[in-house]
Amino acid sequence: MTENKYAFYLRKSRADLELEKKNPIDVLKNHELILNDLAKSLNITNIDIYREVVSGETISSRPVMQNLLKQIEQKQYKGILVVEIERLARGNTMDQGIISRAFKYTNTKIITPTKTYDPNDEFDEEYFEFGLFMSRREYKTINRRIQRGRLINSKKGLYVGSIAPYGYNRKKLKGEKGFKLIINPKEAEVIKTIFNLYLNENMGTTNIANYLNNLKIKPRKNNKWTASSIRNILQSPSIKGYITWNKRKSEKKLQDGNIITTRPINKNHILVKGIHQPIIDEETWNKVSNKIKSQKTPKTKAQTKVQNPLAGLIICSKCHKKMIRRPHKEYPDSLICPTKECKTVSSNLNVVEEYIIKSLQEYLKNYKYYLKIKPKPKEDNAINLITKEIENTKKQIEKSYELVEEEIYTPEIFTKRIKILNDKLKYLTQEKNNLEKQNKNLKYNKIRTYTPKLERVLKDYHNIPTNEEKNLFLSSVIEKVIYIKNNGGKNHKDDFTLKIFPKL
Numbered sequence: 076m077t078e079n080k081y082a083f084y085l086r087k088s089r090a091d092l093e094l095e096k097k098n099p100i101d102v103l104k105n106h107e108l109i110l111n112d113l114a115k116s117l118n119i120t121n122i123d124i125y126r127e128v129v130s131g132e133t134i135s136s137r138p139v140m141q142n143l144l145k146q147i148e149q150k151q152y153k154g155i156l157v158v159e160i161e162r163l164a165r166g167n168t169m170d171q172g173i174i175s176r177a178f179k180y181t182n183t184k185i186i187t188p189t190k191t192y193d194p195n196d197e198f199d200e201e202y203f204e205f206g207l208f209m210s211r212r213e214y215k216t217i218n219r220r221i222q223r224g225r226l227i228n229s230k231k232g233l234y235v236g237s238i239a240p241y242g243y244n245r246k247k248l249k250g251e252k253g254f255k256l257i258i259n260p261k262e263a264e265v266i267k268t269i270f271n272l273y274l275n276e277n278m279g280t281t282n283i284a285n286y287l288n289n290l291k292i293k294p295r296k297n298n299k300w301t302a303s304s305i306r307n308i309l310q311s312p313s314i315k316g317y318i319t320w321n322k323r324k325s326e327k328k329l330q331d332g333n334i335i336t337t338r339p340i341n342k343n344h345i346l347v348k349g350i351h352q353p354i355i356d357e358e359t360w361n362k363v364s365n366k367i368k369s370q371k372t373p374k375t376k377a378q379t380k381v382q383n384p385l386a387g388l389i390i391c392s393k394c395h396k397k398m399i400r401r402p403h404k405e406y407p408d409s410l411i412c413p414t415k416e417c418k419t420v421s422s423n424l425n426v427v428e429e430y431i432i433k434s435l436q437e438y439l440k441n442y443k444y445y446l447k448i449k450p451k452p453k454e455d456n457a458i459n460l461i462t463k464e465i466e467n468t469k470k471q472i473e474k475s476y477e478l479v480e481e482e483i484y485t486p487e488i489f490t491k492r493i494k495i496l497n498d499k500l501k502y503l504t505q506e507k508n509n510l511e512k513q514n515k516n517l518k519y520n521k522i523r524t525y526t527p528k529l530e531r532v533l534k535d536y537h538n539i540p541t542n543e544e545k546n547l548f549l550s551s552v553i554e555k556v557i558y559i560k561n562n563g564g565k566n567h568k569d570d571f572t573l574k575i576f577p578k579l
């Protein structure tokens with residue numbers, strides 16, 4: 076590498092051309108001044124200047140860029156200075172890849188007034204997260220374009236997923252974009268067997284799974300078939316020759332202050348006839364589908380009805396299994412450990428339940444007292460204020476660019492201004508992270524959000540009509556309860572100890 080040599084790359088954007096039409100200014104000259112200033116502040120002196128006079132978007136239409144790339148590939152420069160990273164590559168992802176690789180493999184830095192990109196700094200998240208030159212917005216546009224392409228292809232009956240459904244392989248189409256499904260003969264045989272067993276032999280999904288497992292026929296990913304994997308096959312539209320797309324759409328939801336992603340069934344998903352061969356004819360598929368529907372509803376209803384208000388919450392101290400309800404005809408239900416040889420003694424379920432409620436009431440009293448005497452820590456408000464300040468600073472940075480483009484700022488003022496704003500942004504972001512960390516760990520905040528929840532549960536607990544709802548309420552405030560009871564007999568009837576873990 077030539078000792079400490081750097082280069083400027085200057086190129087007008089479309090917006091610049093518009094600007095020049097309206098105003099008598101020379102944008103490239105302006106950019107050069109900005110970069111000069113930036114170079115001065117970094118003590119860079121040995122500089123080549125590359126001026127792109129045409130304003131092409133692709134590398135092939137930018138001769139100066141081609142030349143610069145050649146020099147970079149020959150390791151001529153330590154770094155390239157540009158006013159914004161987008162000046163190097165925009166639009167075409169292939170071009171972005173070419174440029175990105177050239178910088179990466181020659182360890183050439185990209186230096187802008189706001190940030191220095193070091194291709195070999197693995198902590199330079201932006202570099203990895205978005206692919207070197209893609210600003211967030213551009214990334215989104217590209218992603219949208221891909222999604223739209225998939226949508227169009229699926230409407231044409233092509234297969235757009237990355238993994239073929241069971242029974243098929245993916246095959247690249249000749250001479251055009253996209254994939255189609257072709258039958259995997261071995262898997263197709265298994266599917267036919269499953270359908271036959273279910274429809275003609277009256278076997279349930281669990282029995283079919285066992286049958287296949289006994290024959291040592293394996294599913295694709297796992298070692299064994301399960302009732303639910305059999306059900307998935309029986310209900311897969313692909314095997315009757317259809318294509319689905321967007322059946323499960325990712326949705327972001329806010330839950331307890333955290334963003335969680337769910338993938339619920341999308342009712343408006345696409346279902347079209349594919350260009351692939353069906354394994355099962357539509358009539359048979361529909362028969363199976365109706366049979367599944369007719370059997371499913373009553374069964375699940377009975378299963379989901381929770382009759383134990385403590386279901387899933389009580390843990391046996393000896394074997395760590397979840398304790399269960401045992402109904403009796405003559406006397407009240409009891410709470411027992413499901414492990415046969417476990418020595419933990421059972422109790423009357425209602426007594427345990429009442430004991431838990433009483434303990435929770437004690438907790439509530441204590442928490443209320445704690446909140447009363449403990450001085451309030453730093454307001455959450457601080458985070459909101461800092462977030463706003465961060466947004467403002469980002470806007471100011473954007474504005475500075477506009478002002479220098481319009482020659483309201485001189486390049487010197489601009490560079491100073493940008494440095495101040497960037498330092499500020501860095502500081503604010505750090506501060507915000509710290510506050511968020513503190514907030515999360517703060518006992519005070521945990522108790523403050525927990526207390527009203529607990530109060531609500533306890534207030535109405537005895538008026539809750541069903542055990543299912545009682546269980547739901549308790550599960551919302553209790554993490555788990557460890558149950559200890561070693562002695563049986565009449566003298567030790569209520570001789571149990573509970574360790575309650577509140578869901579703080």
Ligand SMILES: [Zn+2]
Nearest residue numbers: 391394412417
């Ligand atoms: Zn046990």
